[in-house]
Amino acid sequence: MTLNLPLLVVLMLLMTGGCVISITARSLTSSVVSMGTAGLILSILFLLLGAPDIAIVQVFVEIVALIVLLSTIRRETRADMSSSGLYGVLTLIIFALFLFVFMLHGSEIVRPFGQPVIKMGAEYIKASPVLLKAPNTVTATVLDFRGYDTLGEATVIFTAIAGVIVLLRIKGRKDE
Amino acid sequence: MIVYIIVALMFFTGLYGIIAKKNIIKIIVGINIVGYASNLLFILLGYKWGGIAPIITEDMTAVYFIEKAVDPLPQALVLTSIVIDLAFVAFLAALAIRLFERYGTFDMDKIRRLKG
Numbered sequence: 001m002t003l004n005l006p007l008l009v010v011l012m013l014l015m016t017g018g019c020v021i022s023i024t025a026r027s028l029t030s031s032v033v034s035m036g037t038a039g040l041i042l043s044i045l046f047l048l049l050g051a052p053d054i055a056i057v058q059v060f061v062e063i064v065a066l067i068v069l070l071s072t073i074r075r076e077t078r079a080d081m082s083s084s085g086l087y088g089v090l091t092l093i094i095f096a097l098f099l100f101v102f103m104l105h106g107s108e109i110v111r112p113f114g115q116p117v118i119k120m121g122a123e124y125i126k127a128s129p130v131l132l133k134a135p136n137t138v139t140a141t142v143l144d145f146r147g148y149d150t151l152g153e154a155t156v157i158f159t160a161i162a163g164v165i166v167l168l169r170i171k172g173r174k175d176e
Numbered sequence: 177m178i179v180y181i182i183v184a185l186m187f188f189t190g191l192y193g194i195i196a197k198k199n200i201i202k203i204i205v206g207i208n209i210v211g212y213a214s215n216l217l218f219i220l221l222g223y224k225w226g227g228i229a230p231i232i233t234e235d236m237t238a239v240y241f242i243e244k245a246v247d248p249l250p251q252a253l254v255l256t257s258i259v260i261d262l263a264f265v266a267f268l269a270a271l272a273i274r275l276f277e278r279y280g281t282f283d284m285d286k287i288r289r290l291k292g
Contacts, residue, residue, distance in 0.1 A: 001280060002226075004177075005179075007181060008231060009179065009182065010196045012179060012182045012183070012186075012216075013182065015186065015212075016182060016185055016186050016189065016247075019186055019189045019190065019209045019256075020181055020189055022193075022205050022209070023189055023190075023193040023197065023202065023205065023206060023209070025244065027199075027203075028199070028201050028282075030229060031201065031202065031205055033202065035205045035208055035209065039212065042212050042215070042281055045219075046219060047217065048221065049221060049223045049246070050193060050227050050228055050229045050230070050245075050246040051217050051219055051229065051251045051254075052229050052231070053251065054185075054219065054251055054255055054258065055273060056260050057255060057259065058258060061258050061259065061261070061262045063224065063272055064262060065208065065261075065262055065265050065266075068219070068265065068266050068269045069201065069204065069205075072201065072269045072272055072276075073230070073282075075273075075276055076201075076281070076282050080194060088195055088196035088197075089196060090190055090193050091196075092191065092196050093180055095191060096188055096191070099187075099188075099191075107180070110180065110221070111221075111264060112177065113177065113179050113180070113200060113220065113223070114223060114224055114225040115225070116221060116222055116223070116224055116226065116247055117201070118222070118224075118247045119232075120249050121247040121248050121249040123220070124240070124248050124249065125241070125242055125245050125248060126242060128241070129232050129238065129241070129253060130238075130246075132191055135231055135232045135233065136230070136231045137230035137231065137245065137248040138230055138231075138248050138251045138252055138255065139231075141248050141249060141251075141252035142180065142252045142255055142256070146252060149252075149256060150256065151254045153259065156260050156263065157259060157260065160260075160263035160266065160267045161263065162263060162264075163267050163270070164266050164270045166200045167267075167270040167271060167273075167274055168270050168273065168274075
């Protein structure tokens with residue numbers, strides 16, 4: 001499948017629209033569902049940008065996150081009527097100005113879209129079919145060249161799941 | 177360059193949700209959106225025009241593959257990042273459930289008022 005710039009821009013604008021709706025919507029359910037829409041468009045974008053592994057992972061993760069959030073908000077039936085106060089808007093403007101300056105500096109060194117300089121990745125692309133006999137370079141990178149990263153990721157996930165289990169256990173302490 | 181601007185817009189949308197909204201669910205959604213934008217930025221930085229996925233098949237020569245494949249390194253990093261985002265969202269949702277059981281609301285202002 002070929003990718004051209006208008007298609008990419010249209011998909012990204014659709015995704016941005018989903019994000020805006022999910023932040024501004026009154027009902028919590030429509031907010032969470034719009035977030036899911038944005039995530040599914042993101043997985044299509046990953047597929048078009050030459051990253052099928054990530055597209056598969058994104059679809060799976062999106063559905064699980066949607067189920068988790070929907071089961072969280074089933075307790076609350078009231079809509080979100082909270083408006084952002086003056087304090088919040090001021091904080092946002094200061095934050096956005098800071099980030100905007102950083103982004104201006106970054107935009108001077110970033111390469112034009114579609115013409116990257118591949119340094120480390122080129123070594124992985126060359127080495128993975130020859131050294132490892134692995135057809136999929138991404139899998140070879142995750143599991144072999146950068147195996148320690150994956151070990152750290154597993155540690156983070158283990159910690160997060162342990163936290164969830166501790167928070168959601170049914171039995172409390174006995175001395176209470 | 178326009179794709180990077182749209183990614184920045186998406187990032188600021190999520191940032192607005194995190195900073196200005198009072199509802200915990202909206203804050204979790206904002207964190208998720210910031211994660212989307214950063215993941216997409218990494219993949220966009222590694223894409224080259226006419227590129228193919230970094231998976232070699234039988235009918236490809238090695239030279240063609242090295243010429244055409246997109247950068248696999250950001251893809252590997254983003255693969256890690258997506259799964260960590262999911263674990264993070266699950267943890268935040270568990271915190272939100274506990275807060276709701278204690279205070280009966282997702283509104284940060286009311287939770288603050290009932291402290292103690």
